[in-house]
Amino acid sequence: MSFDWASVVAALPSLLEGLQLTILIALTGLAGGVCLGILTGVALAHGGFLARNAAHAYVAVIRGTPIVVQVMFVYFALPMLLGLRLSATSAAIITIVFNSGAYNAEIVRGALQSVPRGLSEAALSMGLPFRSVLAYVVAPIAYRLALPAMGNQVVNVVKDTSIFLVIGVGELTRRGQEVMAETFRAVEIWTAVAALYLILITVLAYSLRLYERWARLP
Amino acid sequence: MSDALIVFERTRKAFGEHVVLEAVDLTIGRGDIAVVVGPSGSGKSTLLRCVNGLEPISGGDLRVDGISVRGPERDLRRIRLEAGMVFQQFHLFPHLTALQNVMFGLVRVRRRPKAEARERATSLLHKVGLGSRMGHYPSQLSGGQQQRVAIARSLALEPKIMLFDEPTSALDPELRQEVLKVMQAVAQTGMTMVVVTHEMGFAERVGSRLIFMEAGRIVHDGEPGRLLREPPSERFRDFLSHVR
Numbered sequence: 001m002s003f004d005w006a007s008v009v010a011a012l013p014s015l016l017e018g019l020q021l022t023i024l025i026a027l028t029g030l031a032g033g034v035c036l037g038i039l040t041g042v043a044l045a046h047g048g049f050l051a052r053n054a055a056h057a058y059v060a061v062i063r064g065t066p067i068v069v070q071v072m073f074v075y076f077a078l079p080m081l082l083g084l085r086l087s088a089t090s091a092a093i094i095t096i097v098f099n100s101g102a103y104n105a106e107i108v109r110g111a112l113q114s115v116p117r118g119l120s121e122a123a124l125s126m127g128l129p130f131r132s133v134l135a136y137v138v139a140p141i142a143y144r145l146a147l148p149a150m151g152n153q154v155v156n157v158v159k160d161t162s163i164f165l166v167i168g169v170g171e172l173t174r175r176g177q178e179v180m181a182e183t184f185r186a187v188e189i190w191t192a193v194a195a196l197y198l199i200l201i202t203v204l205a206y207s208l209r210l211y212e213r214w215a216r217l218p
Numbered sequence: 219m220s221d222a223l224i225v226f227e228r229t230r231k232a233f234g235e236h237v238v239l240e241a242v243d244l245t246i247g248r249g250d251i252a253v254v255v256g257p258s259g260s261g262k263s264t265l266l267r268c269v270n271g272l273e274p275i276s277g278g279d280l281r282v283d284g285i286s287v288r289g290p291e292r293d294l295r296r297i298r299l300e301a302g303m304v305f306q307q308f309h310l311f312p313h314l315t316a317l318q319n320v321m322f323g324l325v326r327v328r329r330r331p332k333a334e335a336r337e338r339a340t341s342l343l344h345k346v347g348l349g350s351r352m353g354h355y356p357s358q359l360s361g362g363q364q365q366r367v368a369i370a371r372s373l374a375l376e377p378k379i380m381l382f383d384e385p386t387s388a389l390d391p392e393l394r395q396e397v398l399k400v401m402q403a404v405a406q407t408g409m410t411m412v413v414v415t416h417e418m419g420f421a422e423r424v425g426s427r428l429i430f431m432e433a434g435r436i437v438h439d440g441e442p443g444r445l446l447r448e449p450p451s452e453r454f455r456d457f458l459s460h461v462r
Binding site for chain 1: 270272291295296298299301302303305307309310311312313322323326327355357358368371372375
């Protein structure tokens with residue numbers, strides 16, 4: 001059996017459309033997930049009783065359930081509970097934001113707690129309120145400590161978007177499946193799909209590494 | 219306005235069951251250069267850290283320029299503006315240059331315009347002999363240089379009191395002198411200072427009071443020259459023989 005390049009070329013427009021949606025879901029998911037992760041991570045590390053326990057519960061629920069179940073819940077159960085309508089793409093974005101937010105929270109908490117205490121004490125002893133100590137001293141150091149782990153998260157988020165084919169989101173993997181059903185060129189299509197993921201993830205991971213190097217302190 | 223700047227009144231500090239300060243009574247007056255010495259674990263660092271509220275006290279009272287450390291957080295911040303602190307491990311902000319470290323308090327705490335902060339920070343760094351190192355990050359400076367930046371960072375806020383927590387203990391002997399010289403210069407400006415240290419030479423040369431602590435109590439408190447020449451107790455004599 002020979003590799004039929006023509007079937008790859010024929011599938012490409014459809015796959016690239018899927019890739020676009022994958023990128024859209026991944027990037028909004030990453031942005032939202034980072035924001036949610038920071039809020040939750042700060043609550044875990046420095047929150048009061050209520051905020052800390054709410055954050056713990058949220059992280060426990062997300063880590064303790066499969067992402068497929070989470071997206072099913074958001075897409076099918078949540079609309080019934082709240083009486084609203086959600087498109088498959090919105091459900092996918094909501095799921096990835098809450099999912100990656102929980103994992104990011106643990107990274108943020110770890111980074112915050114790795115900043116030497118003496119630095120906070122030095123800032124506090126200058127009469128700075130605790131909030132400002134967090135913002136101007138702890139955060140700039142913590143975020144550099146968090147970057148390597150965040151790199152892993154970026155990769156995970158991109159790959160996790162493929163799970164959303166279960167609710168019919170037309171992202172890359174789903175598009176591959178559809179083309180496959182018409183052409184039966186399994187080798188060509190899945191190779192192409194894999195190659196597109198690989199390129200996307202390599203570009204993202206490499207840019208992040210460049211950024212990490214740029215942000216590194218002397 | 220009284221001349222007592224720091225007043226310990228039966229100040230007690232305990233970490234759980236472990237008592238670190240036992241009902242300390244001590245008054246530091248304006249312009250005093252109080253040098254606090256004692257074996258490790260005697261409570262001298264804790265004594266210092268209680269002054270600016272880094273350690274909350276467990277009993278009694280402690281007032282800095284009339285403000286109690288037991289008050290609300292706002293009071294604590296006022297105390298901290300009046301009492302700068304220099305740490306054994308410097309604790310410079312690693313993401314800021316020497317200049318930015320010294321500007322930090324002026325901009326973030328005193329809310330001064332950047333240009334004014336830069337001017338003041340520049341002049342302070344020149345005073346501590348680091349005019350040529352302003353753009354360096356802490357990791358690019360020697361320990362002695364870092365500590366001098368840390369002193370400038372505290373002075374930038376124009377405190378009434380400077381607290382030094384073993385400022386030379388993390389330094390190689392040849393780097394200690396440059397820090398001690400800067401501290402001596404600060405003392406000559408009339409600054410009230412409390413210095414926890416093992417530098418007996420500094421105590422004798424610069425100190426106006428020598429306080430010897432042991433097991434959470436103040437054992438001796440007097441004129442440094444006299445205490446060092448005629449140690450009033452066997453314990454103190456023994457301690458001196460170990461640090462000199």
